[in-house]
Amino acid sequence: MIGAERKAGRSGWALGFYTALIYGFFYLPIVTLILFAFDAKEVPGLPLKDLTLGWFAAALSDRQLLAALSTSVWVALLSASLAVLLAMPAALALAWVRLPAKPAILGFIIAPMVVPHLVLGLGLLLLFRPVPGILGVAGVVIAHTTLNLCYATMILYSHLLGFQRSLVEAARDLGASEIRMFWEVVLPLSAPAILAAFLMSFTLSFGEFVAAWFVAGFERTLPIEIWAWLRHILSPKINAIATVIVAVSVAMTILAQLWILRRRNGARGGAA
Amino acid sequence: MLLRRRHGTASRDKHKVSPIAPVLLFQTVFFVAPIGILFVYSFWRMQDFRLITEFSFHNYREMANNPLLIKAFFLSLRVALVVTVVCAVLAFPIAYFISKKAGRWKVACLVAVIIPFWTSFVLRAYAWKLLLGERGVINTGLVSTGIIEAPLSYLLYSPFATAIGLIYGFLPFMVMPIYTSLEKVKDSWIDAAADLGASPARATWEVTLPLCIPGLVVGCVFTFIFALGEYVIPAMLGGGKDLLMAQAIVLEFELSQNWPGGAAISVVLLAIVFAVVAAVLRWVKMEEVL
Amino acid sequence: MSEGELRAVTFRNVTHDYDGARALDDVSFEVGDGEFVTLLGPSGCGKTTLLRITSGFLDPTAGDVLLHGKSVVGVPPFRRNTSMVFQDYALFPHRTVAQNVAFGLRMRGMAPDEIRRRVDRMLDMLGLAGLGERRIGHISGGQAQRVALGRSMIVEPAVLLLDEPLGALDLKLRKQMQVELKRIQRQVGMTFLYVTHDQEEALAMSDRIAVMNKGRLMQYGTPHEIYRRPSSRFVADFIGEANLIPCRVAERRSDALVLKGPGASSFTAAPSGADPASGADAILVIRPENLALAEPPVPQANTIGAVVQELTFLGPSVRMTALAEGNIVLAVVIGPGGRLPAIGDRIDLKWKAEDAIVVGPG
Numbered sequence: 001m002i003g004a005e006r007k008a009g010r011s012g013w014a015l016g017f018y019t020a021l022i023y024g025f026f027y028l029p030i031v032t033l034i035l036f037a038f039d040a041k042e043v044p045g046l047p048l049k050d051l052t053l054g055w056f057a058a059a060l061s062d063r064q065l066l067a068a069l070s071t072s073v074w075v076a077l078l079s080a081s082l083a084v085l086l087a088m089p090a091a092l093a094l095a096w097v098r099l100p101a102k103p104a105i106l107g108f109i110i111a112p113m114v115v116p117h118l119v120l121g122l123g124l125l126l127l128f129r130p131v132p133g134i135l136g137v138a139g140v141v142i143a144h145t146t147l148n149l150c151y152a153t154m155i156l157y158s159h160l161l162g163f164q165r166s167l168v169e170a171a172r173d174l175g176a177s178e179i180r181m182f183w184e185v186v187l188p189l190s191a192p193a194i195l196a197a198f199l200m201s202f203t204l205s206f207g208e209f210v211a212a213w214f215v216a217g218f219e220r221t222l223p224i225e226i227w228a229w230l231r232h233i234l235s236p237k238i239n240a241i242a243t244v245i246v247a248v249s250v251a252m253t254i255l256a257q258l259w260i261l262r263r264r265n266g267a268r269g270g271a272a
Numbered sequence: 273m274l275l276r277r278r279h280g281t282a283s284r285d286k287h288k289v290s291p292i293a294p295v296l297l298f299q300t301v302f303f304v305a306p307i308g309i310l311f312v313y314s315f316w317r318m319q320d321f322r323l324i325t326e327f328s329f330h331n332y333r334e335m336a337n338n339p340l341l342i343k344a345f346f347l348s349l350r351v352a353l354v355v356t357v358v359c360a361v362l363a364f365p366i367a368y369f370i371s372k373k374a375g376r377w378k379v380a381c382l383v384a385v386i387i388p389f390w391t392s393f394v395l396r397a398y399a400w401k402l403l404l405g406e407r408g409v410i411n412t413g414l415v416s417t418g419i420i421e422a423p424l425s426y427l428l429y430s431p432f433a434t435a436i437g438l439i440y441g442f443l444p445f446m447v448m449p450i451y452t453s454l455e456k457v458k459d460s461w462i463d464a465a466a467d468l469g470a471s472p473a474r475a476t477w478e479v480t481l482p483l484c485i486p487g488l489v490v491g492c493v494f495t496f497i498f499a500l501g502e503y504v505i506p507a508m509l510g511g512g513k514d515l516l517m518a519q520a521i522v523l524e525f526e527l528s529q530n531w532p533g534g535a536a537i538s539v540v541l542l543a544i545v546f547a548v549v550a551a552v553l554r555w556v557k558m559e560e561v562l
Numbered sequence: 563m564s565e566g567e568l569r570a571v572t573f574r575n576v577t578h579d580y581d582g583a584r585a586l587d588d589v590s591f592e593v594g595d596g597e598f599v600t601l602l603g604p605s606g607c608g609k610t611t612l613l614r615i616t617s618g619f620l621d622p623t624a625g626d627v628l629l630h631g632k633s634v635v636g637v638p639p640f641r642r643n644t645s646m647v648f649q650d651y652a653l654f655p656h657r658t659v660a661q662n663v664a665f666g667l668r669m670r671g672m673a674p675d676e677i678r679r680r681v682d683r684m685l686d687m688l689g690l691a692g693l694g695e696r697r698i699g700h701i702s703g704g705q706a707q708r709v710a711l712g713r714s715m716i717v718e719p720a721v722l723l724l725d726e727p728l729g730a731l732d733l734k735l736r737k738q739m740q741v742e743l744k745r746i747q748r749q750v751g752m753t754f755l756y757v758t759h760d761q762e763e764a765l766a767m768s769d770r771i772a773v774m775n776k777g778r779l780m781q782y783g784t785p786h787e788i789y790r791r792p793s794s795r796f797v798a799d800f801i802g803e804a805n806l807i808p809c810r811v812a813e814r815r816s817d818a819l820v821l822k823g824p825g826a827s828s829f830t831a832a833p834s835g836a837d838p839a840s841g842a843d844a845i846l847v848i849r850p851e852n853l854a855l856a857e858p859p860v861p862q863a864n865t866i867g868a869v870v871q872e873l874t875f876l877g878p879s880v881r882m883t884a885l886a887e888g889n890i891v892l893a894v895v896i897g898p899g900g901r902l903p904a905i906g907d908r909i910d911l912k913w914k915a916e917d918a919i920v921v922g923p924g
Contacts, residue, residue, distance in 0.1 A: 012373065019369045019381075022362060022443075026388045029399030029440065032409055036402065045407050047416075086298055089291035099292075109295055112303050114494075114549050116501025118518050119538045122525065123306025126313060126535070146302045149295060166652035172639045173617055173646045174666035174717060181640075184665075188656045200390075207392030210503050223394045230398055230508070242395045249390045257383045 030246060037239035044236050055240035065241055068225035071137065072206055075221055078141045080201035083148035084194060087156050092186075094153075095160035096168075106157070110150040120146065121214030128215065135217030143211040148201035155200065159193035199256040203249050307542065313535035321529060331536035341520055341537070348517040349544075351431060351506075352499040355438040359495050360488060362439070363446035367487075368480070370447075371454035372462075382451070389444035397508040400437050404428040404509070429511025437505035442498055446491040453487025454480070493552045497545045517541055569631070570595045570721045570753035571616060576625035578611055578777075585611045586622070587777040593721065593770075598747050598754045600764040603774035604800070609757045612774075613723050616755060618642045629720050640669070645719035647727045651710035653698045659709050660685070660694035666717035684712045687746070704735050711746070721753040728763065740766055761801050765789065773797050791834065795921050798847040805853065805892045807846040807866070808923070814840050819920055821846060824888030829864050831918040838922055847919040850881070850893040855901060856912035865912045868892055870903050884909065 036044035040052040059065055093099065094106060112120065124143050128134045134142070167189070171181040187194075209223035216224055222245070229238055316323060317330045335341050370381045388396070403409045404427040411423035427433060457480055465475035503518035510516065515523070517537060524534035571593040578586040586608045593599045601609035614620045616627060618639035626633050634642055645666070653662050660681050667677045685691050688708040693701060701709065707727060714722055728736045728743075744767050747754050758764055764771050765785045773780045773788060773796075781793045792798035795806065809821040809829065818830045819837055821844065829846060838844045856865050868884035871891075880902060882894045894911060896902065903909050 015365055015369050015373060018365055022366050023384060025440070026385070026443075029396060029403060030388060030391065032402050033395065033399040044402055045405075045409070045412065047412070086295045090295040093291040105292060105296070109299060112299070114497050114545055115303075115307070116497075116503075116518065116541060116545070118501060118503045118521060119310065119542055120303070120306060122521070122534065122538055123310040124302065126309045126531070127302075127306045142302050146299065149299065153295070164650065164652065166648040166650050167654060169619060169639070170646070170648055170652035170654075170713075171665070172619075173644070174713070175640045175669035176665075177640055180669065185654060189654075203390045207390070207394070209392065209394045223392050226392075226394050226398070227504075230394075230401075234401075238398065242398070245395065246391055250387055253387050253390050254383060257379070257386070 033239055034243045034246065036236055037243040039236065041236070043234055044239055055236040056243075059237040059240040059244075062237060064220075065222075065225060065237070068220045068222045069241070071219055072222040075137060075140045075144060075212070076202045076205040078137075079144035079148055079205045080152075080198050082141070082145045083152040083201045084156075084198050086145070087149055087152035087197065088190075088194065091153050091156035091160050095157050095163070096165070109153050112146050113150040117147065117208065117211040118214075121211035124211070125214045132217070135215055136219045139215030139217065140212045140219070140221060143215050144201075144205035144208060147208065147211065148204055151204065152197040152201050155197040156190070156193055159190060163189070196256045199252050203252055206245070206249070310535045310538050310542075313532050314539045316532045318530045318532055323531070331533050334533065335536055335540070340515065344515040344517055344520045345540075347431065347514055348500055351435055351438065351516065352496050355435055355442065355499045356492050356496045358435075358439050359443050359446040360492055363443060363450055363491065364484070364488070367447050367450035367454055367484075368476075371451055371457075372459070385444050385447050388440075393441060393502075393504045394508075396441060397437055397505050400433065400440065400509055401428065404433050404436070428509060429513070431510060431514050433509035433511075434506045434516070437509045438499045438502060441502070441505060442495045445494050445498065449487040449491040449494075450484055451487070453484040457483045489552060489555060493548060497548055500544065501541060569593060570597070570629070571755065572626075572628040572631070573612070574626040574628070576612065576615060576622045576627060578608075578615060578620065579623045580611070584777050586615070588625070589774075589777075589779045590625075591772055591779060591782045593753060593755060596751045596753055598744065598756065598767060598769045600756045600758060600768040600771045601774060602758060602761060602764040602771050602801075603780075605759055606776075607774040608777040609759075609774050610725060611777075613646075613725055613755065613757050616721065617644050617646045617723050643720040644723055645714040645717050646723040646725065647710050647714050649725045649727065649729055651706050651727075651730075653706055653709055653713070655698050657698065658694065659690065659696050659698065659701065659705075662698065662709055663694075663712045663716055665713060670717070680716060684716050687749075688712050703731055704739065707731065707739060711743070715746075715750065715752065719752070721755050724754060724756045726758055727756075728758075736763075743767065765801070773800065775800070790919075792847065792919060792921060795845050795847075795924060798845075798919065798921055803850050803893055805848045805850060805890075807848070807886075807890055807892075808888070809844050809846050809920075811838050811840050811842050811844050811920075818915065821920065823866065824886070824890065827866055827887070829918065830915050831920050832916050834920065837920055843923040844920050845923055847921055848913050848917060850895045851897075852913050852917040853892065853894040853911045854913070855894075855896070855903065856910040857901075860910045861912060864915055864918070865910050866892070867908065867910050870905050870907045870909060873902065873905060884911065886911075 035048070037055055038051055038053070039048045040050035040054065041048070090109065094102060099105065121143060124139065125135075128139060163186075167185055168181060171185045172178075176184060207223060209221075209227060212221050213224055213227070220228070222241070226238055226241070229235065314331055315327050315329070316325050317328060318324070366385070370378060370385070374381045401408070405411070406423045406425055406428065408428065410427060411420075414420045415423060461479050461483075462475050465479045466472070470478060501518055502516075503522060506516040506519055507522070510519070518541075521534045521537045521541070524530045524537065569592045573589050573591055576586055576589045577584070589608070589612060601612060603609050611620065615622050618634065618637055618641075621635055626635055628634065629643060654665070657665070663681045663684055664677050667680060672680075681694070682691075685694055688711065690705065690708055690712065693705065698706065698709075707730075710727065728739050731739060740763060743754075756764075756767065765788075768785055770782065770784055771788050772782045775796050781788055781797045783791075788797065788801055792801060792804075798804045799806065807823055809823050811819065812822045812828065813820040814833070814837060817833070819833050821829045821831065823829055823846070831846065866886050868886040870882060870884050872883045874881040878898060880896045880900070882896055882903075884892050884894065886892050892911065
């Protein structure tokens with residue numbers, strides 16, 4: 001018995017060590033990326049020279065980078081909002097209404113998930129050929145909304161499937177019209193899921209490169225800008241802006257996840 | 273009375289479908305139509321930088337006769353397959369640790385897996401460039417500690433570098449569905465197996481692993497098709513010698529301006545993706561895992 | 563019609579098909595104003611379907627539902643003067659106790675001052691005073707049950723619909739809430755339509771019980787009628803415990819029904835007016851508490867010989883099972899002070915003719 005326990009302890013230790021290694025693998029590149037943003041050397045690499053914040057100052061005063069950053073933020077805001085606005089009613093109907101072709105509709109909505117972004121970008125480029133004006137921010141917003149829609153719909157759909165249906169019926173039964181029921185009950189209780197769908201869409205769009213590359217026209221999102229830089233030079237400025245991006249997306253992820261989990265725990269404590 | 277009810281049902285049906293209509297419309301115009309156009313283009317051809325809009329199998333014949341494309345095709349499949357298998361092997365213990373051993377650190381561990389996935393691919397590829405390059409962190413480190421004498425040149429710009437980048441990129445996507453499956457495996461089942469005389473390893477093999485198969489399959493499918501279609505990582509880490517399919521598509525479009533040729537390769541890529549998804553959907557229900 | 567207006571709810575030939583299966587089959591009965599009526603039956607008998615049809619979440623495929631004489635078929639739930647207490651209470655987790663109770667009044671556009679007054683009064687009546695600001699996650703199961711009740715009662719519905727509201731409570735709390743619910747119902751004089759599969763609960767609380775099975779209304783009557791005069795084998799078996807002895811009707815006399823039982827036994831029972839025809843198969847129903855040991859000399863009529871199989875001590879009484887001729891297992895309750903036979907003894911069991919009920923074999 002003691003022997004068995006000791007054995008379990010040893011294998012548990014091995015599992016823990018292995019897990020630590022993999023997390024090291026996950027974060028080594030990110031840490032490296034960030035590390036060189038603080039190093040004074042012109043070309044990122046070992047050994048480190050001096051600690052500096054100069055590259056941040058340089059990156060954040062670089063007009064090209066800032067323009068790309070603002071384009072990316074706009075694209076992400078618009079495509080995430082559009083995705084959530086389109087996905088919410090669809091998810092409501094899919095989760096709550098008996099529809100004849102539900103699996104087919106669901107499959108249709110999440111199909112873009114499996115299509116390579118490259119292929120979607122090319123297809124959209126060919127689609128927009130007769131209307132070149134769309135290429136640019138509008139084109140990228142469209143491409144990213146298509147990609148975001150499947151994730152947003154899945155998040156909202158699975159949330160609404162688990163939604164306590166009797167709450168909706170109780171509201172209706174107590175005299176709430178459909179619209180009031182939505183505002184008073186469904187929306188407040190879906191806020192975490194909606195936020196999660198929005199944040200996930202935002203982050204996806206913010207970092208997406210390939211599809212945007214094809215339909216951006218003369219506009220440049222941040223990933224496109226960085227891609228263009230990397231073809232010519234390695235500069236710690238890129239590390240600096242990358243550090244900012246990583247910091248923002250880490251904060252967003254943690255915010256979204258923690259809100260969801262806190263809400264879930266709160267609901268679990270409730271009666272019945 | 274009957275008439276009234278009939279009328280009611282009809283209007284209710286309209287009511288049912290209308291919330292989905294915008295999404296369906298959007299996806300039709302901006303997802304189905306582009307792919308349809310790509311499909312149509314793949315049967316046209318370029319001649320003297322002019323688009324000939326006549327139906328022909330020209331591009332597909334060209335593809336079959338182009339040894340470089342054939343090589344890219346098989347290399348892509350091989351890389352995607354290796355990446356998938358490596359990811360599956362690497363992911364299972366992690367998912368197991370998070371689900372069964374992490375205790376109160378579970379949430380933190382999960383979020384920590386998700387975070388790298390939410391970081392832009394361009395940045396992640398760049399980070400690996402910094403690590404694997406001839407004057408990169410790994411080579412410098414190994415040389416300065418005296419483990420090797422000269423920097424290893426094959427670390428970057430090789431299928432090896434591409435594979436590392438892809439594994440790094442898609443490992444989180446493998447961990448999540450396996451974790452979701454594992455969450456449905458109750459601890460009491462494993463305890464019961466142990467109680468009946470199974471060693472921990474045996475219990476994992478007999479109880480846990482079979483119950484994870486749906487998650488494993490979904491993780492493998494996504495990793496495989498994502499790795500097959502990925503462009504950024506091979507383009508940045510793979511160098512120009514050994515092309516993958518995605519790179520070949522971009523080359524056709526950007527360099528050769530041969531849009532129909534690129535469209536044809538895209539159609540082949542899509543065909544593989546849809547074939548894999550269709551095959552797997554027969555085995556696993558998506559809803560079980562997502 | 564004028565008579566119907568006195569009724570809180572009237573069901574007229576209500577039928578409901580769900581995915582091609584008949585969930586409700588031609589159900590008709592009436593619920594009087596201020597009555598506590600229970601829909602009782604095994605799961606899948608259609609009782610919840612009928613409740614949901616009353617509330618408006620479902621429409622009947624055929625037939626009509628009237629509230630105070632007016633048909634409400636096709637009227638959506640939020641325009642119907644009914645109110646439902648859900649099995650899982652369906653309390654809004656993002657609102658406080660008081661906000662939950664106030665919800666229906668707010669939907670009706672009542673002035674905030676008036677709402678506050680009524681909510682306070684309701685919380686007082688339910689013994690929830692002081693809990694108004696609590697969040698739903700921070701109250702006990704019994705309290706949640708009362709909040710759900712208050713939230714539905716405050717809108718003063720024509721009929722309050724309750725869908726197994728005590729199902730989530732433990733046994734002790736459930737017994738307590740049964741008494742409480744009945745008291746509240748009597749106090750406010752509201753019509754309650756209550757769904758349960760628990761026959762004890764139904765007998766304890768109801769003014770009248772509608773026993774349902776496989777979508778059909780089997781019997782509608784007071785608990786006393788349902789228990790003492792079941793109209794079918796199903797009702798006899800479902801409500802309380804019953805010994806069922808298969809018989810054949812030998813003779814229908816004006817003062818008694820003569821039956822041939824297993825072997826050569828012969829019984830008499832009081833006629834009920836709806837007895838099977840002469841020569842037809844029938845089931846003789848006798849409650850365990852109505853069977854008694856027959857001391858010699860054993861009377862000829864209404865006795866049956868059996869062998870004692872098991873004796874179970876229940877505290878105030880002893881439950882005996884005995885195997886009678888024709889492999890019929892009989893349950894007998896022997897009260898305090900009764901003579902106890904031993905296992906394996908041959909005994910004779912007797913009953914009074916007026917305690918025997920004859921139903922059809924179906």
